Amino acid sequence: MTTVVEDADLASKPVRARSGGLWRYILVRLLLIIPTVFILVTTVFFLMRLTGDPITAALGGKLPPEQLAARIHEAGYDRPLVVQYLDYLLGVFRGDFGTTLTDHRPVTEILLQYGSATLELAFYALIVAFIIGIPLGLVAAYKRDRWQDAVLRVGAILGYATPIFFIAILLKLVFAVQFNILPVSGRASTRVELQLETLNNPSGIYLIDAIRLGNPDAVIDVLWHAVLPGLALGILTAGVFLRLVRINVIGTLGAQYVTSARSRGVGEYRLVTKHAYRPALIPIVTLIGLQIALLLAGAVLTETSFEWKGLGFMLAEYLKARDFVAVQGIVIMIAVVVAVVNFIVDVIAVLIDPRVRY
Amino acid sequence: MSQTQDPTPTGVFDPAETGVLQAGLGAPKRPLSDRIPVVSHLKHSVGWQRTMLVTGLVLTGLFVIVAIFAPWIAPYGYAQRTTADGQDFGTLQAPSAQNLLGTTVSGFDVLSRTIWGAQTALLVIICAIIFSIFIGIFIGLLSGYFGGWIDRILVVIADAIYAFPSLLLAIVMAIVISHGQSTLWGGILAAAISITVVFVPQYFRIVRSEVVRVKAEPFVESAKVIGVPTLRILTRHVLRNSTRSVPVVVTLNASEAVLTLAGLGFLGFGIEATAAAEWGYDLSRSVSDVTSHIWWTAIPPGVAIVLVVLGITLVGESLNDLSDPRLRRRRRAAVVAAEKEAAE
Numbered sequence: 001m002t003t004v005v006e007d008a009d010l011a012s013k014p015v016r017a018r019s020g021g022l023w024r025y026i027l028v029r030l031l032l033i034i035p036t037v038f039i040l041v042t043t044v045f046f047l048m049r050l051t052g053d054p055i056t057a058a059l060g061g062k063l064p065p066e067q068l069a070a071r072i073h074e075a076g077y078d079r080p081l082v083v084q085y086l087d088y089l090l091g092v093f094r095g096d097f098g099t100t101l102t103d104h105r106p107v108t109e110i111l112l113q114y115g116s117a118t119l120e121l122a123f124y125a126l127i128v129a130f131i132i133g134i135p136l137g138l139v140a141a142y143k144r145d146r147w148q149d150a151v152l153r154v155g156a157i158l159g160y161a162t163p164i165f166f167i168a169i170l171l172k173l174v175f176a177v178q179f180n181i182l183p184v185s186g187r188a189s190t191r192v193e194l195q196l197e198t199l200n201n202p203s204g205i206y207l208i209d210a211i212r213l214g215n216p217d218a219v220i221d222v223l224w225h226a227v228l229p230g231l232a233l234g235i236l237t238a239g240v241f242l243r244l245v246r247i248n249v250i251g252t253l254g255a256q257y258v259t260s261a262r263s264r265g266v267g268e269y270r271l272v273t274k275h276a277y278r279p280a281l282i283p284i285v286t287l288i289g290l291q292i293a294l295l296l297a298g299a300v301l302t303e304t305s306f307e308w309k310g311l312g313f314m315l316a317e318y319l320k321a322r323d324f325v326a327v328q329g330i331v332i333m334i335a336v337v338v339a340v341v342n343f344i345v346d347v348i349a350v351l352i353d354p355r356v357r358y
Numbered sequence: 359m360s361q362t363q364d365p366t367p368t369g370v371f372d373p374a375e376t377g378v379l380q381a382g383l384g385a386p387k388r389p390l391s392d393r394i395p396v397v398s399h400l401k402h403s404v405g406w407q408r409t410m411l412v413t414g415l416v417l418t419g420l421f422v423i424v425a426i427f428a429p430w431i432a433p434y435g436y437a438q439r440t441t442a443d444g445q446d447f448g449t450l451q452a453p454s455a456q457n458l459l460g461t462t463v464s465g466f467d468v469l470s471r472t473i474w475g476a477q478t479a480l481l482v483i484i485c486a487i488i489f490s491i492f493i494g495i496f497i498g499l500l501s502g503y504f505g506g507w508i509d510r511i512l513v514v515i516a517d518a519i520y521a522f523p524s525l526l527l528a529i530v531m532a533i534v535i536s537h538g539q540s541t542l543w544g545g546i547l548a549a550a551i552s553i554t555v556v557f558v559p560q561y562f563r564i565v566r567s568e569v570v571r572v573k574a575e576p577f578v579e580s581a582k583v584i585g586v587p588t589l590r591i592l593t594r595h596v597l598r599n600s601t602r603s604v605p606v607v608v609t610l611n612a613s614e615a616v617l618t619l620a621g622l623g624f625l626g627f628g629i630e631a632t633a634a635a636e637w638g639y640d641l642s643r644s645v646s647d648v649t650s651h652i653w654w655t656a657i658p659p660g661v662a663i664v665l666v667v668l669g670i671t672l673v674g675e676s677l678n679d680l681s682d683p684r685l686r687r688r689r690r691a692a693v694v695a696a697e698k699e700a701a702e
Contacts, residue, residue, distance in 0.1 A: 039518040047534050150406040157675065161613065161667035163620050165641055166660035172648050173656070184649055297523035301621060305645060316625055324533065331526050338522065 022350065029346050033339045040335040041092055044328055045085055053077035054324040058101045097329035102321045107329030110314060115333075116204030117187060117310030118299050121233060124226050125295060125302075128234025129241050136238075137245025142272050144250055152242065159239030164298050168232045168305035175228060183225050185307040192221045233302045237295055244287045248280035255279075282349050289345025293338045399680045411676035417669025425480035428473050433458070436474035436635035439465045453654055460654035463643055464631060472658040474635035478546065479666060483615045485550035486557065487608055493554070494561025495604070499597055501562070502569030513566070516559035524614070525621050528552040532627040545629030545636075549622055553615045560607060568600035575599075609674030613667040620663050637663050 048054075055072050063071070072078055076087070091098065097107035140152040162170075176184040183189070187206055188196065195218055196202060202209045207226075210218040252258065253276045261275050262268075300312030307313065311330055318326040400411060424431060440446050441456065451461045459468040501509045519527065531552035572578065573596055581591050623629070623638025631639060637659035644655035 035514055036518045039515055040522060043519075044530055047530050050534050145406055147406070150410065153675070154410070154672075157668060157671050158664070161617075161671055162664050163617055163624070163638070163641070163660070165621075165624050165638075165645070166656075166663065169641065169645060169648055169656045169660065173653055177649060177651055293523045297525035297621075300523075300525060301624060304625065319529065319533075320626060327529075327533070331530060334526060335522055 025350060026347055029343055033343055036339045037336055040339075041089060041332055042085075044331055044335075045088055046081075048324055048328050049081060049084075054101060057324055058322045092332065097332065098325045100318065100323055100326040100329075102318070102323040102326070107326055107333075110326065111311065111330065111333050113204065114309060114311045114314050117206075117308060118296075118303070118312060120205045120207060120226070121229055121299055121302065121308055121310055122292075122295055124230030125233035125237055125298075128230050129237035132234070132238035133241025134245050137242040138249060138272050138277060140242065140246040141249035141253060141276070142268075144246075144253075149246075153246070156239040156242040159235045159242075162236075164232055164236050164301045165305045167235055168228070168302060171228045171232055182228055185305075186225055187308055188218075188222050188225050192218045229302050229306045229308050232305070233295065233298050236298050237291060240291055240294065241288065244284050245277075245280070248283050249276050252276040252280045282352050285352060286345055286349050289342055289348075292341045292345075296334050296338065399677050407676055407679065410672050411680075414669050414672025414674075414676060417665055418673055421476055421666045421669060422480060424473060425476040428477045432470040432473040434467045434470040436466065436471050437632045438467065438470070459658050460652075462640065462655050463647065466631070468640075468654055468658050471635040471640055472637070472662050475637040475640070475659060475662060476666070478629065478634045478636050479616050479619060481546050482549045482553070482619050483612045485546060486553040486615045487612060489550060489554040490557035490561055490611070491604070491608065494558045495565050495597070495601065497558070498562040498565030499569055499592060499600070502566035502600075503573055503592060503596060505570075509566075512562070516562050519555075519559045520563070524556040525618060527556050528618050528622055529625065529627060531555050532622055545633060549619050549629070552622065553618050556618065557611050557615075560611065561604065564603050564607060565600055568603070569596055572596050572599045606674055606677045609670055609677060613670040613674065616663060616667050616670070 053072055055075060055077060056068065059068060059071070076084065079087075088098070095108060097111070099106050100110065136152050136156075140149045140156075143149045172184055175182040187193070188210075192210070195213060195215065196206060196209050199209055199213060203212075206222045207219070210222045249272070253272070255276075258271060258275050261271060266275065296312075299310065300315055302308065303310045303312035304316045311334070315327060315330045318324075318330070400408070400415075434441075446465065451457060453460045457467050457469065459472070462468055462471070497512065501512045528549075529552075532548055535548040535551055578591060578595050581595050586595075619636070620638030620641070623636045623640075624642040626639075626642065629636050629639070640659040641656060641663075644652075644659075647655045
């Protein structure tokens with residue numbers, strides 16, 4: 001995800017409404033989500049089916065052959081592949097991603113139930129990444145090629161080079177096992193989880209639910225559990241943010257208007273945070289948007305390491321159970337989220353700088 | 359100083375920029391050391407940049423050496439549970455003279471598995487990169503040169519795949535290829551192909567955009583006019599001028615390949631423990647050890663991944679910065695200017 005194509009990306013955005021303004025651009029960009037999602041659904045569907053039908057994969061060897069055949073017929077997996085594909089595609093457009101094989105639950109229900117946990121984790125990680133990544137990126141750009149820059153860049157590369165589950169293990173070793181100040185895993189203590197379940201109409205986002213519960217202990221407990229997972233996923237993302245901010249601010253720091261502002265006596269702090277940072281924001285916003293894919297992939301590993309019961313955790317569980325219908329549903333759901341987020345990011349980029357359109 | 363800056367926004371180093379035309383006009387070739395990617399970058403680096411590049415090269419070199427000589431370096435085999443005279447290691451033993459870094463929950467020697475893991479990682483990197491370079495460059499070249507509706511469709515597909523979380527795509531591919539678990543070569547190929555699918559769009563994108571730029575250059579037009587066969591135009595004139603960003607992407611991808619392999623292994627989609635040593639798998643088995651104060655099963659494979667990825671990424675980052683005129687040291691430009699003046 002984090003390759004050199006960084007700014008080529010901006011230049012090669014396929015959509016560029018020549019005229020007609022903002023609404024036309026947004027509409028065209030919105031319509032472009034459809035082929036993207038369509039391609040991903042098609043690719044994932046046919047790839048998964050190359051291996052045979054999901055029922056044999058999940059239950060093969062556990063059931064006698066006749067029963068297996070009956071189950072396959074019942075679920076319609078003996079129909080021609082194209083018919084199954086069209087059926088699935090229609091389902092996806094109606095919001096139906098199939099039913100899991102192992103516990104017979106609609107995939108949509110799983111997505112709704114566990115999606116909020118992943119959302120919460122991504123939110124914490126983004127906060128960590130913004131707090132660490134952007135200021136340090138500005139420092140690195142300003143102190144370019146000095147020791148501060150070298151240290152920060154190596155730090156950022158280390159953040160990227162450390163697999164998220166290894167960060168998780170290290171954090172656990174230090175804070176949960178050695179010093180025993182933070183919980184090892186889970187989203188909340190059992191006691192608090194039971195309390196949260198008593199809420200009617202819970203949002204699934206524990207922080208919001210705990211606040212609604214009006215119990216300060218519950219809020220602290222939920223936040224306490226979020227520290228390590230948020231840090232683990234946040235550190236990875238922070239490294240990426242640091243690099244993006246650094247590289248783009250270096251570009252704008254060399255611009256003539258910065259030199260002229262400096263000659264007019266604008267303070268160095270203001271130079272960096274206003275004159276250089278603001279124009280660098282467009283590529284930064286766009287590229288940060290692209291990182292959402294990285295963040296979601298990271299969430300799968302983070303959730304597995306911390307038993308954070310979100311989509312990623314469930315994905316890993318269904319993978320172990322060889323329940324490929326559930327896997328397919330979750331993967332496609334994540335793809336849709338990524339496509340929609342990329343759309344939103346593009347619109348934000350246009351709102352920040354109208355030049356992007358023309 | 360400003361006149362020594364490249365006129366084009368993306369350039370390797372200014373002699374290379376004009377080298378294209380010079381070569382066509384029969385000008386003398388640049389010295390060999392200037393044309394080999396990493397060596398020329400090393401020559402043109404200074405200060406911290408050079409330190410980072412050298413550190414990266416040393417770490418990467420160590421990794422390759424360990425990987426190649428793993429059978430001789432490692433004290434035991436990767437799936438060995440007993441000493442040569444048949445005495446059991448025992449499970450989860452703390453580091454001792456017999457097992458320098460202790461043993462795992464399955465009774466394997468941690469140090470040996472960490473060393474053997476380098477071999478698995480190297481094989482996967484090599485396979486993944488060879489596959490994706492060949493496929494990516496081939497498709498990118500044809501798509502960019504001939505254009506048309508196939509080109510448009512390929513671009514949309516590449517963009518769609520590029521935006522997709524790479525680990526998830528690799529998981530899907532791993533399910534397709536091996537249903538999740540396999541032997542040494544089966545597992546290595548499955549992992550390599552899964553990673554290839556993620557990388558091909560990246561090579562496709564960079565090569566294609568370069569090809570689209572290069573094919574409009576006068577020397578391609580002239581070649582067409584004098585009747586050079588298309589195949590020769592493609593290979594000699596277009597391809598050779600369109601691959602200069604590839605070395606950078608290769609190094610960055612190599613590090614991503616290690617992480618993807620580890621991620622697959624961590625989720626249980628790696629290579630079976632008895633078929634090969636794989637760091638991600640070893641880490642996934644060590645998660646539960648951590649809570650009982652057992653650190654030696656987790657730290658060695660984890661540190662190994664970090665060092666390898668760090669080394670390769672340092673090389674890639676340095677190459678990237680040295681190839682980008684906006685990021686290249688200004689002092690360097692000054693030195694070059696001085697050298698040029700001296701030469702004149």
